[in-house]
Amino acid sequence: MGDLFDTGSDTEVPAGYRPLADRLRPRTLAEVIGQRQVLGPEAPLTVMLASGALSSLVLWGPPGVGKTTIARLLAHETDLHFVQISAIFTGVPDLRKVFEAAKIRRQNGQGTLLFVDEIHRFNKAQQDGFLPHMEDGTILLVGATTENPSFELNAAVLSRAQVLVLERLGTEDLERLALRAEAELDRALPLDTDARTALLQMADGDGRALLNLIEQVAAWKTDATLDTAALTKRLMKRAAQYDKGGDSHYNLISALHKSVRGSDPDAALYWFARMLEGGEDPRYLARRITRMAVEDIGLADPQAQAVCLQSWQTYERLGSPEGELALAQAVAYLALAPKSNAAYVAYKGARRAAKETGSEPPPKHILNAPTAMMKDQGYGDGYAYDHDAEDGFSGQNYFPDGMDRPQLYQPVERGFERDLKKRLDYFTRLRDKRET
Known part of the structure; x- marks a missing residue:
């Protein structure tokens, strides 16, 4: 089992075809595109490496932003043996073998950087299993997760590791990556300016996805320069990153709620549409929209609740996709309605007073x-x-x-x-x- 996960620096890359994303994998931290907030001159990783005090880490960010690459390069920079496992495929017996190999390595004078992909998928008992080996220096843990660590990881693990937030790549970062890919391919992509911009947007902040898209475009046998229409006809847009049970779900509903509260119908409709495009259940949105009417509009416009309930009922009768328009109208109505949380504040105050006074009779x-x-x-x-x-x-x-x-x-x-x-x-x- 150990050979399946052990990818130390001496491993030879097999001959033959290598995906573009693998060929362009940075060889040093300085070559990593983006993530200046953790790799910049005064950023946490730079300071840790300069002081020779690298601690266990949890890298939190969306797919394709360099979590695995950074972990590999940290092992290289610190002369630690790099071992990669995935929480999806690793059980307790596998972890024991990894820890035993790390102990032997430590006895021989070499440390181990254990990179755990999707670390949030380990249960509490499995996460607790890392603690003694982190504390005695057998491993330096670097976990990667797309989920909020404060929700998914044990407090004991978090107390022994520093959480670093990695961000989706911006347009400038993606363009730099595209230029690097063209240099590796030794030819420019057959796209006009607008089509090139569309290609970057298709990647949706995911560097690995962009390189996969570029590899597809580069394989097309054409001498013509393609416009956006030709590009989108040949290439499907990448699905937006949205997990109905994860951070995206809560972040987007928060954005929708605050846009309504802030009386911005355009922003509210945008986030409403983002959630629908991500596959959110319109009934969930109908319930949350009604909650917004109760919490943030209240008696400043008593009709707002009725509008929400009517739109909800309209959706139930029409179904998708026609029914979503009724919900969108409710969103716009709420955004432009007068706002008051006075009844909400009064209700919370009444609940506090009821708890404080206990069983006092009328x-x-x-x-x-x-x-x-x-x-x-x-x-x-x-x-x-x-x-x-x-x-x-x-x-x-x-x-x-x-x-x-x-x-x-x-x-x-x-x-x-x-x-x-x-x-x-x-x-x-x-x-x-x-x-x-």
Whole structure:
């Protein structure tokens, strides 16, 4: 099993065809394109290597941004033996063999950099198995993950490793990679300027995907310069990176929610469309959109909830893809609606007050007294029937005896809540008048 995973620096590359991505693999960290936030002059990896104190790492980022390459180069820079495993294919017996080989290597004076791809796929017990070997120096762990480490990795592992965030490659980075590929191929790609831009966009920030696309384009036997239409006819666009159960899901719904809250219909519709294009369930979006109406618009526009529920019902009747338009209309409506979280804040305040006051009973004057014994106990004694009071308002206290009256609901001067604020102020003045 060890030979399957052990890819030390002495391994010879077999003769024959090598993919372009493999041929262009950087030989030094200085050749890595992008990731200046971890490889720049004052960035973490540069400082660690300069001080000779490389710690265990977790490289977190999307596919195709150099996680494996950086791990290999770190082993080369530090003269550590490089061992690569994948959490998908590695079980506990395999890990034992890897650790035993690393112990023997350490006894012979050589350290081991263990690169674990998809480390988040190991369960808690498997992750805990790394700890003693990290602590005694048997291995220097470098894990790679596309998922948020704070959610997927054990706290014990995270406390012994530094998390470095790798970012998707920007357009300039992808263009540099394309130029490097053309130099390796010794010919320019047969694309005009717009088609070249379209090719970079197809890669969607993934360097490995771009090199695979370039390899396909370079293999076409054509003397003509292709435009965007010809390119897209021959080459399918790469699917957008979106995991309905992962970070992309939560990041995009957060972007949609905050765009609605920020009254930006264009941005809200963009993120809504991004989620649909990624394969998100429109019913999930319908539920979250309705939540936005409740949380961020509230009583500033009570109609907003009805619009969301109607759009949801329309989607259920029409189905996809026609029904998504109703949801899009709801998104635009919410973005342009007056905003208030006053009811939401009041609700949370009421929940806190309820927890703090525990089992305090209501004041006796607002309790019903269906039996003589309850009347004798004072139930209902002194209750003022509001319809009989001046202005239809008694101003009585409805909170538990001895509890300071909280001011929970504070409507804003926007939308329908402007009218509600006038009503609240009116009743506050009457209550003060009754009390005096």
